[in-house]
Amino acid sequence: MNSSSDDSVLTIDGCAVKVVDADRVAAVRERMPSAEDVADTADVFGLLSDPNRLRLLLALLDGELCVCDLAAVTGQSESAVSHALRLLRAHRIVAARRSGRMAYYRLEDPHVRMLLDLALVHTEHTAAIHPERDGRR
Numbered sequence: 034m035n036s037s038s039d040d041s042v043l044t045i046d047g048c049a050v051k052v053v054d055a056d057r058v059a060a061v062r063e064r065m066p067s068a069e070d071v072a073d074t075a076d077v078f079g080l081l082s083d084p085n086r087l088r089l090l091l092a093l094l095d096g097e098l099c100v101c102d103l104a105a106v107t108g109q110s111e112s113a114v115s116h117a118l119r120l121l122r123a124h125r126i127v128a129a130r131r132s133g134r135m136a137y138y139r140l141e142d143p144h145v146r147m148l149l150d151l152a153l154v155h156t157e158h159t160a161a162i163h164p165e166r167d168g169r170r
Contacts (some may be wrong), residue, residue: 077124086121100138127139
């Protein structure tokens with residue numbers, strides 16, 4: 034990009050005043066979650082941003098599976114699956130049920146399923162542009 038293009042982007046994205054719609058700004062600030070809730074939500078999205086963890090969660094959309102079956106489905110080692118499941122469980126994204134020496138994992142609740150379903154629908158219905166994958170800057 035040349036300098037004049039950069040300047041036009043800044044001009045387009047910038048505001049000449051501090052607040053245009055004070056009532057709307059106040060309303061949005063009022064409904065904004067606490068800083069802690071925003072940080073917790075960002076943590077969830079961070080966990081979902083890893084392709085290997087996401088594969089595990091997508092595998093659990095059909096119901097509970099044990100570590101060895103999750104490893105087989107996702108092509109990951111059992112050790113990697115166990116580590117990922119510990120993180121997901123600590124953040125209440127998955128839950129476990131013990132049966133003897135086996136642990137079966139499932140999505141924690143319908144909210145997790147809804148989040149995954151919506152993300153998949155979004156991906157299927159949009160043509161994503163990935164400048165970070167193109168290697169161009």
